[in-house]
Amino acid sequence: MPRTLEGQITMEKTPSYFVTKEAPARISSMSKGTKLIVVVRDPVTRAISDYTQTLSKKPDIPTFESLTFKNRTTGLIDTSWSAIQIGIYAKHLENWLLYFPIGQILFVSGERLISDPAGELGRVQDFLGLKRIITDKHFYFNKTKGFPCLKKAEGSSKPHCLGKTKGRTHPDIDQEVVQRLRDFYRPFNMKDEVMYLTRKGGCEQQPGPVDISCSLGLQY
Numbered sequence: 012m013p014r015t016l017e018g019q020i021t022m023e024k025t026p027s028y029f030v031t032k033e034a035p036a037r038i039s040s041m042s043k044g045t046k047l048i049v050v051v052r053d054p055v056t057r058a059i060s061d062y063t064q065t066l067s068k069k070p071d072i073p074t075f076e077s078l079t080f081k082n083r084t085t086g087l088i089d090t091s092w093s094a095i096q097i098g099i100y101a102k103h104l105e106n107w108l109l110y111f112p113i114g115q116i117l118f119v120s121g122e123r124l125i126s127d128p129a130g131e132l133g134r135v136q137d138f139l140g141l142k143r144i145i146t147d148k149h150f151y152f153n154k155t156k157g158f159p160c161l162k163k164a165e166g167s168s169k170p171h172c173l174g175k176t177k178g179r180t181h182p183d184i185d186q187e188v189v190q191r192l193r194d195f196y197r198p199f200n201m202k203d204e205v206m207y208l209t210r211k212g213g214c215e216q217q218p219g220p221v222d223i224s225c226s227l228g229l230q231y
């Protein structure tokens with residue numbers, strides 16, 4: 012990490028942090044006050060997006076449907092497949108709550124980043140204690156891309172959309188498999204846990220390893 016000067020915020024983005032077992036302890040030992048931002052989206056769409064990325068690099072991989080199940084007849088889901096495993100958000104969150112209070116973590120909605128990017132970035136700016144500089148004025152909806160884009164990229168006067176690797180068309184997935192995955196993920200939805208811990212407050216004051224029983228809301 013570069014040294015952070017007075018008045019600066021150092022930011023680091025790595026998609027795999029949230030699901031890496033060692034990450035919370037390491038980040039906490041570096042700086043207990045680190046603010047954490049997690050972008051989450053519907054875990055089923057996330058899994059399909061993940062699969063779409065892999066498919067673009069390895070077009071010969073098996074179908075999404077066949078990778079989803081350990082045994083299609085019994086309907087047993089292959090939780091060791093990373094595309095599925097990453098979306099078990101509540102399990103990953105548990106590791107972070109051992110080291111960081113819930114108030115130090117902001118969950119950003121991947122869906123709202125698309126439908127209302129300025130609104131979602133408003134929440135990020137508030138969380139970081141920044142003035143709301145980024146607003147609606149900075150975005151426009153690009154019909155060709157099908158996503159919001161920046162009216163002006165940083166240091167340029169030209170519009171800027173994310174690259175070709177973001178916003179790919181997803182393959183059609185068997186709706187029965189989609190439904191089966193929705194049912195699978197339901198208990199791992201973080202909403203209830205986060206609301207519970209935020210209201211409860213008891214687990215919030217002390218960064219550092221906490222008694223996980225403090226996070227009683229985490230019941231599966």
Ligand SMILES: Nc1ncnc2c1ncn2[C@@H]1O[C@H](COP(=O)(O)OS(=O)(=O)O)[C@@H](OP(=O)(O)O)[C@H]1O
Pocket residue numbers: 026059060061063121124125158159160172173176177178179
């Ligand atoms: N403005 C804009 N333009 C394009 N894409 C957008 C945008 N905002 C959010 N998204 C969504 O971001 C998804 C890609 O993010 P990733 O999770 O792959 O990114 S990363 O791994 O964290 O770098 C990507 O997922 P896919 O649609 O599956 O490609 C998009 O849904």
